[in-house]
Amino acid sequence: MMNPEGCTRCRLSETRRHVLRGEGNMHADVMLIAQAPGRMEDSENRMFIGPSGRMLDRLMACGNIRRDEIYMTNLVKCTLPGNRKPKQREIDACSVYLESEIDEIAPKWLVPLGYYATKYLFARYGLPPFTRAGFSALVGRVFSAGGRTLFPASHPAFLLFHPEAAAGVEEHFKKIGSIVRHGTDTAFS
Numbered sequence: 001m002m003n004p005e006g007c008t009r010c011r012l013s014e015t016r017r018h019v020l021r022g023e024g025n026m027h028a029d030v031m032l033i034a035q036a037p038g039r040m041e042d043s044e045n046r047m048f049i050g051p052s053g054r055m056l057d058r059l060m061a062c063g064n065i066r067r068d069e070i071y072m073t074n075l076v077k078c079t080l081p082g083n084r085k086p087k088q089r090e091i092d093a094c095s096v097y098l099e100s101e102i103d104e105i106a107p108k109w110l111v112p113l114g115y116y117a118t119k120y121l122f123a124r125y126g127l128p129p130f131t132r133a134g135f136s137a138l139v140g141r142v143f144s145a146g147g148r149t150l151f152p153a154s155h156p157a158f159l160l161f162h163p164e165a166a167a168g169v170e171e172h173f174k175k176i177g178s179i180v181r182h183g184t185d186t187a188f189s
């Protein structure tokens with residue numbers, strides 16, 4: 001697996017403290033792919049430890065999922081200044097690391113969290129493009145392409161600003177929990 005440590009492939013290298021590597025079970029069937037490390041994650045060099053991480057832990061508890069049962073990584077490995085959106089050239093530059101993780105871990109299920117990770121994977125696997133407004137219609141649905149199965153879900157940070165959406169996102173994590181334990185979810189069949 002390619003190691004992004006010390007990477008200077010894009011200008012995010014100038015503003016980060018740490019390059020975050022993915023973490024979790026190297027034999028996992030399920031890979032969660034978030035957008036980028038937040039401020040706390042950049043400071044402590046750990047995945048999902050800030051406010052989004054606490055939300056993720058709550059959602060994982062809903063799905064009865066332990067962190068060591070899955071593999072978690074980011075689309076972009078360095079933090080985005082001011083939590084801004086990733087630029088396409090940054091995603092392009094960083095994608096070699098994500099592709100290397102997917103190749104090595106070979107998860108059956110890819111779970112992109114949020115718009116940008118889903119947009120990247122849809123393009124990567126030849127699925128139809130969609131607009132930002134169209135993303136909400138994709139979450140919680142199953143897509144198969146290129147030998148992978150994709151299950152787009154909302155990013156935990158979304159719930160920090162939209163707590164009213166909690167019930168729907170919790171249902172998606174219950175399905176992810178079922179995938180982790182049984183390889184699929186009876187709700188899909």
Ligand code: SF4
Pocket residue numbers: 004007008009010011012013019076077078090093094
């Ligand atoms: S975001 Fe990715 S490509 Fe850019 S410097 Fe960090 S590791 Fe390298």
